[in-house]
Structures are given as structure tokens and as C-alpha cells.
Amino acid sequence: MPQWNGLLEKIDDYRWRIPKNYKAGMRVPGIIYADEALVQQIQREQSPEQVANMALLPGIVNYSLAMPDIHCGYGFPIGGVAAMKTDDGVVSPGGIGFDINCGVRILRTNLTREEVLPKIKELMDSLYNSVPSGVGSKGRIKLKPGEVNQVLVKGSRWSVEKGYGRPDDLDTTEENGEMAGADPSQVSGRAKERGTLQLGTLGSGNHFLEVAIVDKIYETDTAGVMGIDRVGQVMLLIHCGSRGLGHQVADDYIKEMVRAMVKYDIQLPDRQLACSPVKSPEGQAYLGAMRCAANYAWANRQCITHWVRQSFCQVMDQDEKATGLELIYDVTHNIAKIEEHEVGGQRQKLCVHRKGATRAFPVGHPDIPPKYSRIGQPVLIPGDMGRFSYVLVGTEQAMKETFGSTCHGAGRVQSRAAAKKQLQGRDVLEAMKTRGITVRAGNLAGLAEEASQAYKDVSMVVEITRRAGISKPVARTSPIGVIKG
Template identity: 50%
Template sequence: MDIKLRKVSENIYEIPQEKGMNVPVRVYANDKLIEKMKEDKTLIQGKNVASLPGIQKYSIVMPDGHEGYGFPVGGVAAFDINEGIISPGGIGYDINCGVRLLRTNLKYEEIKPKLREIVNEIFRNVPAGVGETGKIVLSPGQFKDAVEEGLEWSYREGYAWKEDLEHVESYGRLKDASIEHVSDLAIRRGIDQLGTIGSGNHFIEIQIVDKIFDKDIANKLGIYEEGQVTILIHTGSRGFGHQIASDYIDLGLKKYREEINKLPDKELVYLPFQSEDGNNYWKSMSAAANFAWNNRQIITYFIRKSFQKVYNHPVEDIGLNVIYDVAHNIAKIEEHKVDGKKKKLVVHRKGATRAFPPGSEELVEDYKNIGQPVLIPGSMGTASYVLIGSEKSMELSFGSSAHGAGRNMSRAAARRSFNYNEIIKNLEEKGIYVKSTTKEGVVEEVPEAYKNVDEVVKVTDELGISKMIVRLRPIAVIKG
């Protein structure tokens, strides 16, 4: 496919609207990142998304954009709530894959002698890898409550502190969640997986604060000094969300075949939002999102238990407070300005993080005055960033930001190109201890398989979509 790409201004490119497209494509990237996007189908997929019914303003590709299923990963698209659609592929198979950041009262010097012991304890308590099951056994009724109530269930069951709920996007609950139209297979796949990481690019990292760019906002987040220890958790809805996505993609391909055949790519399969099918998927997706928030919460619970055992101190003395928890594979119903008028939209963020500015009604109370924290993890062994949402994001990207480094090499290519022992040696030389269920999991997620996260964050900051607050550096990685 021929892509007519023009540079609008620094860090902004556009694919102009043409026949078959309902809106133009906006790509937020520097010249270097654009060249990477040209190596796969990222830009083609961004253009394809622009053909979907009811899409508003732009099809958007964020700086970390790379090829995905139908939509590019790093894709944002907003659809009119009455005339538009909801796309399972535009949300992703791992519904509410997201990131949670915890802060501690520990400094690097205090954790260094106990680092391997802590990692090994967490590894025992938080299962990692394909198909792994968790330590919590739920009845079908308990599982229903968990996925319909979100973090309110975790709090009631003793897995969460009250303040945890105050530092999670949407307070950890999408209220339309219902298990009524979720398949038995999805329930079977998810019922024993709460409190697990999974595989792929999911991880738990122990990090230290490497650099503070804005001390005032960092302090309001609970980050006070360089060398302070933090924990980053990256995982999602596991087999439960994956099966829900699969079920509704199959439904769309069968039931809306005539409409889908008109699209440039069948992977853009969608359901009209105001249809019964669209409503059923919305409720099911919301249940998967609630599962993911509970999943990260129960992992937090076991991380707290692990630190408490190793240090033999009350966990409150150690800290391990939630700074924030963001979703980056999700759809939300939000109001945004389109052509100067406020409209209610179904905003799809696939590999994109919400980045609302100060004063937004959607923000949790503690952060209304500073804006929404944005968490951008790097690849294994590279820096991660904390940013804060800004007003410019509402103008440019429906209040969205990048979500990570973005792949530039397939997992198969990484396996062909890199050696496990060399990777471990290189990471150890950087002072990073890695504990993984499989060697393949490490090789596939080698830092070289990803774009430069510093470049992604630099573009995000320069555009004013989000503002850099803190850079974090890993000292230990746990993965599947």
C-alpha cells in the first residue's frame, strides 16, 4: 500500500484523508521513530483504522507505535457513541494490560544486600509464565463478584488497602462490567489466574529513582529522592481477557461479515456500539478490565507479604504504597471536543495510556491538581518513566500518551539473534538481577528487541502530551 506521509511540524506527521478514509491519520514521532514504523505495517494499519465507521478527528499513532492486530499497537481512535463502533482488536487481546507503580521508604543501600532474597520470595509468591495459576482459589460466585466489582472486591476480601483504590485509574472499577455474556471457556481460563504475571513482555521490576525532573510533582507522588526504591508491575487480564477478545472477534467475523468485507483488513472486525452485540462486548470487556485491576492488586498484596517476610518489619514501615495504576489496552466512554463541540466518544487505546490534565473530572481526587500520572515502562534492563498528563493531550490525542518502548523486532527474530547467557551477563554487568521461568522469555524480551524508550518519552514530552517527572532504573526483573 502506498502511504502518502507528510511532515506537519516537529514530531507530527500526517497521512492525508483520501478515498476510503473517514479522517486523516496523525502520527506523533520523530524522524528516527518514523523510519522504524515504515519497516512494518504500523502506518498502513493507522490508515486502515481511519476507514472505520463513526471515527472522529484522526486515527492516531503514538511514538511507540508498531504493528499489531488490525490496529497498530500505540494506536488511539475515538468513535461517536451513537454512530460508531467498538473493536475488540482495537482494544487488544490482553484487555487492560497495564502498569502499576509502588513506592517504598527504602533506599538502594538498604535493598542491595537483600535483593536476591526479595526477588526469590516474590518469585515464589507470584507465579509467572504461560498458563500459570495463582495462589487464590475462587468459587464461580466469588469470581463473578471479583470481575463485576473490581477493586472494591479486593478491598472487601483484605487484598487491598483503602488508599490503593484512590490511586488507580477509574478507581479500579468499570461499573458496566457483567459476566452474563462471557463464555464458560473464558471463565474457566481466568478463574484460577488472579495474582499471576503471565508471559511475554509482562514483568515485576524492582527499580530505583534514577533522576527527578520535577521535584514538586514527584514529591506529591511520594517520590522524594534519587536512589529511592520502587516496584513496577506490568500485566493484564491473562486468559480471561484473551478469551473474551477471541470470542467477540469470532462473533463479529461471522455476524457482520458483509460490513467487515468492505474494510481494508478483516482484523478491523467491529461491533456497532449501540447494538446488542456491542453492548454485550462492552460489559464483558469491562469485566476483563476489572479482572486485570484485581490481578495487579493481588500481586501487590503478595509483594507486600514478600517484603514483610524478608525485612521482618510491618509493611507500613516499608511503604509499598500505590503511586498509580494505568490501563493501556482498553476502551472508555469519555467527552472530548470535536470541531469545537463536546461529544461523547468511545475512545480506544491500544498500547496507549490515558494522560488527562489537571482539573479533569475523571481524575482521582489526590491528583486532580497535578494531572494523571503516566507510566511508561522501558524494555527489560532499560529505564522507565513517570510523566504527568497535560492539556495538550486533549487537543492532540484524546487525552492519551505512549505506553512503552514499542517493539522493533519480532520474538522469533530475537530468538535467532541473541543468546540467553550473554543477555544475563550483560544485564548483571549493569547491576540487574533477572529471575525468569524460562530462558526463552528472557531472549524474546531482550532490550535490543525494543525501540529506545528515551526517544519515545522525549517526543511525548516535547509535544506536550505528557511531562517528564521521574526516570527509574531497574535493579531486578522477574518474568515468565
């Protein structure tokens, strides 16, 4: 991929500006969060051009933003945040992506590394057998005809009502796992067909299930509120999304909006940026369908959570209360939301696109669970499969600068083909074994493509968000068991 030779101005050590005059049609400047070393890496590919392209979208306010895990996407960059006015701005399905509400949840446990390590192989086998994963995996849940519509409206609540999980899981899920305004009549038959077969599956690619241990606590009190009590405590992470249902919703509406752009006289350099006014019939239909896909993804992670609890109880020979498997939080990192933010000194309703970016609301914000009101919203940042993951909290600075957003992961630096050229799946498996990580993977080729070397160092990414003040690290975990689809 060619080097990007555009204009980038240094604002301070962690902020870089693409000026509005860089490209004709930019409505706002772009800002990339990165340090000197990272910014050089970022310019090796075309992702800054994608930041500039986001700034072309009608109704965008303040800045077109990129988090430090930015890398080249299709249309929008991964790590991109863009907020549009709801009265005369647009919504762009490509700015959410094909995996609508791809997200992460983390569960705490009462268990320690010493208790779990002797049984880790058995535990990983049990998890691997109880959570369907891999390409084209089909769910264990048999939905009756039409029942998927309920999943699309109720999200996590549907799962809990069916016995997958506990009511208090909903309290610690973004949007309570049930986004309002979901309209199943805007979801195509094809999307529902795909969704009916795949509920309760992990999928493949970078999706994973991870048993991890707390290896550092940065903010003891804040961590304590989340139930992160000590180093060596076992945690469980789930990373997956809306499966084929979400992909189909994105397909359907990108197609529709490519057509609608003619009607609304919107011209953009990349069809993948296709959009329609938020208030238009197309925009409203997409948002209604997108919320359905988001709810489906929450229902999906909720069902998986239930099987995870069962596996832990069975393998550790303890009841659910004793294992202490409680949901700390669940975040989405591919979504559009209607939120209120300050623009030019005034509160405004905006359609905030987060594509590979996480909401990071501060202390006291009304949209975060009461339990976390005094510490800020938990933010979950999974690293690549061999390295650390982070729990952070949102900040006031994020609210001021990034529409309450921060990064979502490590961010790729190497293409899948390049990663595979350098490494065999077997080597990656061996390397992880050497580091004491038990791996269960559907296929080895997929494993090589997700090797640590293909990603930026998540610690560096998190450190930049800390120094820029847009989120604050609370604890760090390190994997002892990984399931890859």
C-alpha cells in the same frame, strides 16, 4: 516485512500526517507522533498502513492516531488511538486487543537502594515464589464456583475486600479498579473457566515485576505529590493483564463481530478490525464483557500488590507502614472507554480505543484522583527490562490532540525470532547481571525475546511525547531486580 511506501506529510518536527486521500474509505487523516529518525524506522514496517486502516472504521472522529511507540500489531497498530462517536460509531474488540486491560502499576517505598541492594537476591526469590508467573501459571487464589462473577463486577474492590491490599489502593487506580457497566452475563463460560484458574498470576511474554530505583527527578514538586521523594528511592512496578479470561473475551467477540459485520454492512480490509456499532446489541455486549475483563485485570494486579508488600516486609524485616509501599497509580493501556471530548468545538461522547496507549488526563480533570488534581494524571511508561521506566503526567495538549492519550512503552523494533537469532537467553542474563540487575525468569528463551535490543529506546519515545506536549516526564527509574514470566 516490506517497507511502507505510502504517503506521509510532515506537519512539524514531531507530527506526521497520512492524508485522508491516501486510501479510499479513510474517514479522517492519520497522525503519527515521531521525529525524523523514528519515522524512518516506523516506515520499515507496515504499521502506518494499520493507522490508515483504523481511519476506515465507521464513526471515527478527528484523526486516527499513533503514539511514538507505534509498531505493527494485528488489525490496529500497537500504540494506536481511535475515538468513535457513540451514536453512530463502532467499537472494535481488535482495537483493544487480546490482553484487555494489560496495564502497569507503580508503588513507592520508604526504602533506599543502599538498604535493598544487600538483600536484593533474597527479595527477588521471595517475590518470585509469592507471585506465580510463567506460561500457563495457575493462581494461589481458589475461587468458589461462580465467585469469578464478583471479581468481574468489583475488580480491585473484590481483592481488597478479600484482604489483598488496602482500601486506599482503590483511590489511586484508574477507574478505581472497578469499571462501571461490567456485565458478567456477557462473558462466556470458557472465559470464566480460564479466569477462575489464573487470578493472581503474572503470566508470560513482556509481563514483569520490577524492583527499580529512582534515578532522575525532572519535576520535584509533582514527584513529591506522588511520594517520589529522592534519587535512590526504591520503587516497584507490576506489568500484567487479564490473562486467559481477557483473551477468551476477545476471541468470542471478534468472532461474533466478524458475523455481525455482514448484518451491519461494514466492509474492512482486515477481519481483525471486526466491529459493530457501539449502540448495537453486539457492541453493548462486548463493552459489558470487556469491562468485566478490565476489572479482572485490576483485581489481578491488586492481588499481586498484596504479595509484593508481604515479600518486602518479610525480607526487609519491617512492617507495612515502615516500608511505605503505597500505590502511586495504576494505568491500563489496552482498553475502550466512553469519554467526553471536544470534536469540532462541541463536547461529544466518544468510544476511545487505546491499544498500547495510555490515558493522560490533565490537571483538574474530574476523572483523576483528587490527590493528583493539581498535577495531572500519573502516566506510567515501562521501558524494556534492561532500561529505564518513566513516570509522566497528562497535559491539556493531550486532551486537545490525542483524546487525552500518550504512549505506553518502548515499542518493539525487532521480531522475537530475530531477537533470538542474535542473542541467547544466557547472554541476556549475563548482560543484565553486569549492569547490576538481578533476574528471575521462568525460561531463558523468553528472556532473549525480550532483550533491550528488540525495543526502541524508551527515552526517545518519552522525549517525543514531551516535545509534542502530550505528556510531561516527572521521574525516571532504573531496574535492580526483574521477574519475567
